[in-house]
Each structure stands twice: as C-alpha cells, then as structure tokens.
Amino acid sequence: MEPLDGNSIGGLLIDVFGADMTGAxxxxxxxxxxxxxxxxxxxxxxxGTVARCRACGAILMVFVKVRGMTCVDLTGMASLDRPRAA
Amino acid sequence: MSPISRGFHRRHAPExxxxxxxxxxxxxxxxxxxxxxxxxxTPLANWTFSITRSGETKGSWTWQELQALPAETxxxxxxxxxxxxxxxxxxRGVSVDTLLDRVEHDGRYxxxxxxxxxxxxxxxxxxxxxxxxxxxxxDGKALAPEHGGPARLLVxxxxxxKSAKWVRGLDLRDRDAPGFWETYGYHMYxxxxxxxxxxxx
Amino acid sequence: xAGTAVRGRLTWQVATVAGLTRETPSVCTIELEPPxxxxxxxxxxxxxxxxxxxxxxxxxxxxxxxxxxxxxxxTVERLDDGEVSPYLTEELQVGxxxxxxxxxxxxxxxxxxxxxxxxxxxxGSGVVPLRCILRQRLRTGSDVAARLLYSAxxxxxxxxxxxxxxxxxxxxxxxxxxxxxxxGWTGHTGRINADLLADAAWPAAANPxxxxxxxxxxxxxxxxxxxxxxxxxxxxxTERFGATGGP
Numbered sequence: 422m423e424p425l426d427g428n429s430i431g432g433l434l435i436d437v438f439g440a441d442m443t444g445a446x447x448x449x450x451x452x453x454x455x456x457x458x459x460x461x462x463x464x465x466x467x468x469g470t471v472a473r474c475r476a477c478g479a480i481l482m483v484f485v486k487v488r489g490m491t492c493v494d495l496t497g498m499a500s501l502d503r504p505r506a507a
Numbered sequence: 508m509s510p511i512s513r514g515f516h517r518r519h520a521p522e523x524x525x526x527x528x529x530x531x532x533x534x535x536x537x538x539x540x541x542x543x544x545x546x547x548x549t550p551l552a553n554w555t556f557s558i559t560r561s562g563e564t565k566g567s568w569t570w571q572e573l574q575a576l577p578a579e580t581x582x583x584x585x586x587x588x589x590x591x592x593x594x595x596x597x598x599r600g601v602s603v604d605t606l607l608d609r610v611e612h613d614g615r616y617x618x619x620x621x622x623x624x625x626x627x628x629x630x631x632x633x634x635x636x637x638x639x640x641x642x643x644x645x646d647g648k649a650l651a652p653e654h655g656g657p658a659r660l661l662v663x664x665x666x667x668x669k670s671a672k673w674v675r676g677l678d679l680r681d682r683d684a685p686g687f688w689e690t691y692g693y694h695m696y697x698x699x700x701x702x703x704x705x706x707x708x
Numbered sequence: 709x710a711g712t713a714v715r716g717r718l719t720w721q722v723a724t725v726a727g728l729t730r731e732t733p734s735v736c737t738i739e740l741e742p743p744x745x746x747x748x749x750x751x752x753x754x755x756x757x758x759x760x761x762x763x764x765x766x767x768x769x770x771x772x773x774x775x776x777x778x779x780x781x782x783t784v785e786r787l788d789d790g791e792v793s794p795y796l797t798e799e800l801q802v803g804x805x806x807x808x809x810x811x812x813x814x815x816x817x818x819x820x821x822x823x824x825x826x827x828x829x830x831x832g833s834g835v836v837p838l839r840c841i842l843r844q845r846l847r848t849g850s851d852v853a854a855r856l857l858y859s860a861x862x863x864x865x866x867x868x869x870x871x872x873x874x875x876x877x878x879x880x881x882x883x884x885x886x887x888x889x890x891x892g893w894t895g896h897t898g899r900i901n902a903d904l905l906a907d908a909a910w911p912a913a914a915n916p917x918x919x920x921x922x923x924x925x926x927x928x929x930x931x932x933x934x935x936x937x938x939x940x941x942x943x944x945x946t947e948r949f950g951a952t953g954g955p
Binding site: 509510511512513514515517518537695 | 789
C-alpha cells in the first residue's frame with residue numbers, strides 16, 4: 422500500500438486544528454527540512470495516521486482516534502506555521 | 508444524525524462461528540496491510556534476531572541459525588484493533604520459548620524491537636508457554652515484506668499490533684513500558700476478548 | 709441574517725444526488741445538491757461519509773470536478789477491491805442522500821493569478837482536479853497558457869475525453885497511453901518520463917507552475933522528472949491519490 426501525502430488528511434487536520442492546514446509550513450524536528458504539510462508522506466492504513474518528513478522519514482505527526490476522540494502528537498515537528506488565509 | 512446510506516454495507520465475509528469472534532470485530536477474507544512507515548528491506552545476510560537485557564546481547568541468531576532451529580506450523584485466528592479478524596491463518600516459525608530456552612534470561616516484560624523503529628511491549632508470560640513465535644512463513648510461503656517479512660512476531664492471543672512486523676529482537680525488562688502505538692494511546696496489554704483497544708479500556 | 713445558522717465548511721451536510729454520468733466503464737461523475745455549499749476553489753476536494761444500517765461508517769475524499777459556480781460534482785473511479793467506490797459508482801441513485809463536507813485543501817489549488825504558463829500532469833483519475841482547474845480557467849476567461857499531459861492505461865480509460873478534445877483556447881492537451889493504443893495512434897505511449905516531458909512539458913525557462921496528480925508512484929516519477937528538467941520544486945504542486953480505506 423503506497424503512502425499518500427498531507428492532502429489526504431485535509432479533513433482530519435480541520436478536525437484537529439479547526440482550519441485547513443495542508444498549506445501550512447512545517448519544520449522537521451529531526452533534519453530541519455521545511456515544507457507544506459501537503460507534501461508530507463502520510464500512512465493511513467494503521468491503528469493511527471502517521472505523517473513523516475519527506476526528506477528524512479522521521480515521524481512528524483501521529484493521529485489516533487481513541488474512543489471517538491482524535492488525539493494528535495506533534496512532537497516530531499520543530500514548528501508548524503499558521504496557515505495563510507485562503 | 509447521519510442518514511443511512513441506502514444499500515451501503517461494509518465489505519464482509521459471511522458470519523463467523525458464534526463465539527469465535529471477539530467483541531466489536533468482523534471477519535475479513537483479505538489480509539489488510541497496515542503500516543506506519545515504509546517497508547524495510549534488510550538483506551538476510553545482515554539479519555539477526557537478538558535477546559537483549561540492559562544493553563547486553565544475551566543471545567543472537569543469524570537467519571541461517573534461526574532456520575536451523577526447530578520450527579512449528581500453527582493455525583491461528585488473528586484480530587486487528589482496526590476491527591478485522593481473520594480465522595485459520597497458517598504460519599510457520601520458531602517458538603519464542605525455543606529462543607528463550609537457549610539464553611539465560613530474567614525479567615517480567617519484553618519490548619519487541621524492529622527494523623524501521625517500531626516497538627511493542629508485552630509481558631514475558633505472554634510470549635512464552637507456546638503463545639508466541641518468530642514467524643517467517645505465512646500460508647505456506649515466505650512471509651511477504653508488506654506483511655512483516657522476513658520475520659515478524661506472532662502473538663495471536665493479543666491484538667495484532669502486538670505481532671510486530673520486521674521484528675529483530677526482544678529486550679527483556681523489569682517494568683512494562685509503552686511501545687510505539689501504546690505511547691499514542693493504545694492499550695498496554697491488548698486482549699481482544701476484553702476489548703482492550705485503548706489505554707483505560 | 710439573525711437567527712440563521714451559518715454552516716461552515718467544517719460541518720457535515722446531507723446532499724442529494726442530482727445526477728449521475730458514466731464517464732468510462734469504471735468512472736462515474738456524481739452531481740450533488742448540498743443544502744449549504746459555501747463555494748470552492750479549483751483543486752479542492754470534499755469528504756464523503758457513508759453510514760450502514762449497523763452503524764458502520766466509511767469516509768473517503770474525492771476531488772471536486774466542477775468549477776466554482778457550476779453545480780457541485782465529484783468524479784469517482786471504481787476500485788476493484790474498494791468498499792466505497794463500488795457503492796458510489798454502481799449502487800448510488802439519483803435522489804439518494806450523500807453526506808459530505810468541504811471544500812477542503814488550501815495547497816493544491818489554482819487561481820488565474822497563481823502563475824503562467826500552467827503545466828498539468830494527470831495520472832489516471834488524477835485528471836479530476838486538473839479538469840476542474842481547466843474549467844475554472846475557462847469560466848474566468850483567463851488567458852493563461854496551459855498544457856495538460858494525461859497518462860491513462862488505454863483510450864477508453866480517458867475521462868472527459870470529449871470535453872478535453874474541445875480545447876482550442878490556449879490549452880494544449882496531450883495523452884500518453886501506457887497499456888495499449890488504438891490503431892493509428894499518434895499520441896505518446898508509455899509511462900511519463902524525462903524524455904516525454906522534455907517533449908511535452910513547458911520548458912523550465914518559461915517559469916511554469918505545475919500541478920501533478922495521480923497515484924503515488926506516478927506523482928513521484930512525474931514530479932521528479934519536472935524538477936530534473938529545471939522546474940523549481942516549490943513550483944511543482946503534488947497530490948497523491950490512492951486507497952485510504954480499511955480492509
């Protein structure tokens with residue numbers, strides 16, 4: 422199963438952040454690469470959704486739905502910009 | 508309140524035997540591939556399985572050494588926390604008992620560690636007594652990489668995230684510590700019959 | 709507007725299926741009437757949610773095929789081992805309800821001001837958001853020069869074929885057929901690679917902006933090839949399609 426990209430979690434990101442984040446820039450806490458969330462490597466077929474840095478493969482975001490509530494772990498990101506207004 | 512989508516139903520196989528399906532599960536005929544990262548591809552010449560404890564390697568087997576150990580063929584039901592279950596899956600592998608019998612070991616818990624960085628924690632007694640294998644064949648053929656090949660842990664009495672793909676060893680511990688999915692909110696033990704999917708269940 | 713609940717794009721709403729058009733044997737366009745659609749930008753998608761009688765739910769995302777201002781439509785390709793796409797392409801009927809939310813996506817969007825010339829690379833059903841972009845270009849009267857290179861397995865697999873064939877308005881459409889070609893085929897053959905793009909894509913010196921959409925392996929190859937031709941990576945936008953469902 423090939424991974425997708427951050428476009429595929431647009432709805433999930435709205436659930437968690439309350440705004441579209443696909444165009445927001447994130448910085449990898451492991452290698453420092455910066456780029457739009459849309460370009461992250463996303464694995465969806467798992468007990469949770471995992472977004473990885475396209476440059477180094479490090480985990481940036483993990484989303485798990487626990488008893489109906491989406492929990493997100495962002496500790497892999499050094500920073501995540503606010504999305505620019507549409 | 509969502510409307511019912513006329514005529515929509517999940518893909519499913521016919522009803523399973525009563526009592527054989529844990530609560531909240533449904534039977535699947537496929538074998539879904541679930542992964543949190545890219546499929547590792549460790550050459551067999553570099554592959555080892557190790558039992559470690561406090562930074563020390565207590566025992567280690569190369570691929571050839573593993574293949575030389577007595578192996579078992581087992582048929583088991585498996586249950587994924589994402590709710591699919593599969594009956595009568597056939598595996599061949601070396602029992603974890605066989606590996607632990609060959610090393611001096613103590614501890615009450617293990618942390619399985621894998622290529623790609625995945626980990627999962629289990630009580631030692633849940634990988635001994637004929638309950639766990641290092642499995643390298645599935646359905647009569649070499650285990651495919653997307654399903655965890657060359658070898659994965661097989662612990663069918665717990666949710667299948669505990670059957671770590673691309674397993675490379677077990678680290679013996681005195682205390683239970685959360686592995687990968689456990690850190691993100693999944694249950695430390697994961698008994699499908701008590702529906703222990705998430706921490707706090 | 710006192711007393712009126714304003715629905716944001718964050719909330720689910722129940723749309724009525726207003727039309728169904730079979731585009732190819734495995735692809736269907738679904739026209740929808742949502743009660744409260746806030747409009748969208750070309751390239752965005754919406755999420756669809758199905759609920760079975762036993763409460764089982766499945767969610768999928770589909771790119772919006774219609775331009776802003778047109779009747780809302782999505783185009784869905786039936787995946788053989790899919791759970792939702794066979795339902796949408798074969799079971800759904802006009803008059804049925806379909807729960808959706810959107811529009812979603814602020815990255816893979818295009819407006820005429822976003823750059824010129826425009827290079828669109830489509831792999832299979834990845835053509836859907838790119839067709840939306842071309843419809844938006846037409847509706848806004850934009851004169852941005854555009855090229856679409858569309859990779860499909862066979863000619864019968866080409867979606868929107870008649871519509872794409874009608875462009876003579878500054879849009880050049882070319883195809884590459886990867887599996888087989890009709891007799892006398894004069895278009896490209898084989899998967900997109902650097903040579904094909906050197907032939908069919910705007911040269912990097914024209915400072916184009918590119919949108920690449922399709923299966924992951926297609927996008928990786930095509931986007932890398934554009935960058936290899938000299939396209940700056942930040943001017944190559946990508947959207948990867950694939951199965952997202954469970955077993």
